[in-house]
Amino acid sequence: MRIGQQYEDSPGERATGWEFAWLDGRDVVSEPSWSYPAIARTLIRPAMSVLDLDTGNGELLAELAPLPPHTVAVESWARNTPVARDRLSPFGVQVLTELPGGEDEFDVVLSRHGRLPATDIVRLLRRGGSVLSQQVGSDDLAELNVALGAPPAHRQPWNADVAVMALTAAGLEVTDVREERPPVTFHDVGAVVRQLRDLPWQIRDFSPRLYQDALERLDTFIRLHGGFTATAHRFLVEAVRP
Numbered sequence: 001m002r003i004g005q006q007y008e009d010s011p012g013e014r015a016t017g018w019e020f021a022w023l024d025g026r027d028v029v030s031e032p033s034w035s036y037p038a039i040a041r042t043l044i045r046p047a048m049s050v051l052d053l054d055t056g057n058g059e060l061l062a063e064l065a066p067l068p069p070h071t072v073a074v075e076s077w078a079r080n081t082p083v084a085r086d087r088l089s090p091f092g093v094q095v096l097t098e099l100p101g102g103e104d105e106f107d108v109v110l111s112r113h114g115r116l117p118a119t120d121i122v123r124l125l126r127r128g129g130s131v132l133s134q135q136v137g138s139d140d141l142a143e144l145n146v147a148l149g150a151p152p153a154h155r156q157p158w159n160a161d162v163a164v165m166a167l168t169a170a171g172l173e174v175t176d177v178r179e180e181r182p183p184v185t186f187h188d189v190g191a192v193v194r195q196l197r198d199l200p201w202q203i204r205d206f207s208p209r210l211y212q213d214a215l216e217r218l219d220t221f222i223r224l225h226g227g228f229t230a231t232a233h234r235f236l237v238e239a240v241r242p
Contacts, residue, residue, distance in 0.1 A: 002212055002216065029182070029184050029232065030182035030183050030184070030232070031182060032134075032178070032180045032182055032234045032236070033178075033180060034178055034236055036112055036132075036134045036236065037060065037063060037064060039132060039236075039238070040064055040110055040112075040132055041064055043108050043110075043130050043132055044064060044067065044068060044108050044110075046107075047068045047107035047108045048068050048069060048070060048107055049068055049069075049070040049071070049072075049105060049106045049107050049108070049126075050067060050068050050070075050071045050072070050106060050107065050108045050109075050110065051071075051072050051073075051074070051100070051105070051106040051108070051109045051110070051124060052071070052072070052073040052074070052110045052111075053074050053099075053109065053110065053111040053114045053115055053116075053117075054074060054075060054076075054111060054112075054113070054114025054115055055073035055074065055075045055080075055084050055088070055095070055114075056075065056080050056084065056113075056114075057080050057083040057084055057087060058073060058075070058083065058084035058085075058087040058088040058093070058095070059087065060112060061073055061088060061091075061093065061110075062087055062088060062091060065091055067091050067092075067093065068107070068108075069092075070106075071091070071092070071093045071094075072093065072094050072095075072096060072100060072106075073088055073093055073094070073095045073096070074095075074096050074097070074098065074099055074100075075095055075096075075097065076097045076098065081095065081097060099117070099120055099124070100124060102124070103123050103124070104124075104125070104126045104127070105124050105126070106124050106125055106126065106129060107125075107126055107128075107129045107130070108129060108130050108131070108132070109121050109124060109125055109129070109130070109131040109132075110131075110132055110133070111131070111132075111133040111134075111135075112133070112134045113134065113135065113136050114133075116133050116135060116163060116166070116167075116237075118166045118167050118169070118170035118172065119170050121167075121170070121172070122170045122171050122172060122241060125241040126241070127241055127242070128240065128241065128242075129240065129241050130175075130238065130239070130240050130241075131167070131172065131237075131238070131239050131240075131241075132236075132237075132238050133163070133236070133237050133238075134234060134235070134236045135158070135163060135234070135235050135236075135237070136232075136233065136234065137158055137159045137160075137179070137233030137234065137235055138152075138153070138154035138156070138157050138158040138159065138233065139159075139181065139231065139233040140153070140202075140231075140232055140233040140234075141153070141184065141195075141202060141230045141231070141232065141233075142230070142231070142233075143229075143230040143231060144192065144195075144196075144202065144203075144228075144230045145202070145203060147214070147217075147218055147221075147228065147230075148203065148211050148214040148215070148218065149211075149214050150203040150205075150206070150211070151203075153201060153202050153203070153204075159179065159233075159235060160177050160178070160179040160235040160237060163235065163237050164177055164237060167237065167239050171241070171242070172239040172240065172241055172242075173239055173240050173241075173242050174237060174238070174239045175238050175239060175240060176236065176237070176238040177235070177236070177237055177238075178235060178236040179234070179235035179236075180234055180235070181231045181232060181233050181234075182231070182232050182234070183229050183230070183231060183232070184229065184230050184231070184232050185227040185228065185229045185230075186222065186227060186228045186229075186230070187222065187226070187227045188219075188222060189215055189218055189219040189222055192215070192218065192228070193208055193215070
């Protein structure tokens with residue numbers, strides 16, 4: 001059975017929310033040198049209100065507990081929203097599917113691997129409030145697209161410089177910027193297939209059948225070399241509303 005048929009016919013268990021336990025031992029991800037949770041905790045400890053954009057399944061926000069008395073999370077993806085509500089309701093967190101419509105409401109806005117809508121962030125932040133975001137840059141796993149003969153995941157660059165310009169133009173004062181490209185190694189082609197299925201924006205037309213020849217070449221490479229290494233692209237930006 002060819003790889004394309006094998007993975008098309010047997011898709012396997014889907015991840016729940018953003019929990020990727022199925023990747024344990026099948027890939028090696030090097031994290032950036034900073035700790036987003038540690039920086040976030042420092043910001044929210046004195047805060048009375050927090051907004052978490054694109055909270056995913058709510059796991060990270062729950063790990064930051066105890067949370068301020070007014071904490072709101074936003075998650076619009078239907079697959080994640082009920083998971084986030086179940087996880088965050090014990091902490092008194094309201095989970096919305098759209099951005100709040102108010103103004104000057106939050107001391108801190110968080111966004112880890114989510115949107116960074118600069119104008120809305122300025123609207124929602126109180127004066128003196130902070131925004132902290134860790135972003136996935138446009139070069140993320142670009143080598144994977146090249147190896148499979150797929151088009152780039154992004155047409156426009158998304159990096160620290162672009163984000164800083166957007167936040168500054170909206171009226172925020174940027175206080176910290178960091179950008180790194182840690183390696184990611186896949187140890188079997190099945191992990192590659194699952195990665196591309198669960199993160200469909202990486203290769204938008206991906207299916208194992210459509211890319212089966214390229215997947216077989218990649219499988220041969222992994223078996224010969226013990227893995228395929230691509231490069232993650234992460235950047236961190238912190239800013240305040242003057």
